[in-house]
Amino acid sequence: GQTRHGGPAGSPFVRACRREPGPHTPVWFMRQAGRSLPEYRAIRANVPMLESCRRPELVTEITLQPVRRHGVDAAILFSDIVVPVAAAGVDLDIVPGTGPVVAEPVRTAADVDRIRPISRDDVSYVDEAVRLLVAELGDTPLIGFAGAPFTLASYLVEGGPSRNHVKTKALMYGDPELWHALCDRLAEVTLSFLRVQIDAGVSAVQLFDSWAGALSEADYRRYVLPHSTRVLSGLADADRSGSRRGDGRAEPERSPGVPRIHFGVGTAELLGAMGEAGADVVGVDWRTPLDVATRRIGPDKAVQGNLDPCVLFAPWPVVEAEVRRILDQGRAAPGHVFNLGHGVLPETDPDVLTRVVALVHELSARPVE
């Protein structure tokens, strides 16, 4: 890695998450590692998705591919939101072209009890992959991640991907006690999984509540916010020393907790509440302009986003105009991490992504005080 900024903690990405000025607006892409890259398709050719997540050397290579190719400002660990759930004992698979499929969907309290708490030993391959990556990446920060309780619960209750989340909402409204028991257990697993990644050295974490936008704000606050808050606030003082401060006293020689990003799709009405869950950065999809999002989120959080992934299929002048607009609207926020509004689509031309990175850097370059 490069050594210009004094380690990942001084990188443009971490600075923007902390609302500190930096040399340019940092940029990375959700799903930057994946099928848009021929080198990814080649290396994954004969390895099933879940198995690839359990091979630290393969995880390292796949995670580094987009960093090398695009020059993005952050790497994101190659894994999947269902990896910790599988480690907790749930029988599931990731089916190509479909997504996670659960053998026995969660219906009863006994099903919830079978989701075991996890420790580092259950996900030692993640611990190992993060350590390998941190050593390889130098000054480039590594983002760890997990799925939030609602999005995980949706896969577990539906048994797979869902458009309307009917079974999930039926459980939520029909048996709130069981719903909260399930989300409690998922929050615990998620918290453990993120702590393993932080202890191994990630510079930031993103909590994906991809499908939270299916809920009204009132239902979100009642059924989801307490559980996501438990995860994010449980990390408030987590740092890379492998321990957490319990006494509340300032320890200036230590970095504050790693930045926490919270993201969902279709969350225009939930942006304020998602920030309240304890995020430092709120991810915004393409439906809400970043200046509007900032008014909803408040002045004390950075924003991440929000180019429509479909715009990458438009003629370059359109892409360029959209990047300019997003950078302009992002100036309303106290910190902006450029990203897409959701993941890179598999059919995306990777050369367009590389051009977007260069354009964001060029348009946002500013002298550092």
Ligand code: CP3
């Ligand atoms: O580059 C990165 O962003 C890191 C890798 C990453 C993957 N999954 C790899 C993956 C991340 C951050 C995820 C998170 C994830 N997984 C989410 C939250 C992010 C989002 O998109 O909202 C969700 C909802 C999942 C569940 C999931 N896993 C889906 C919907 C799919 C796609 C199914 C398909 O084949 O289209 C997966 C599989 C998956 N996870 C792939 C990758 C690269 C594709 C599998 C393959 O390459 O064969």
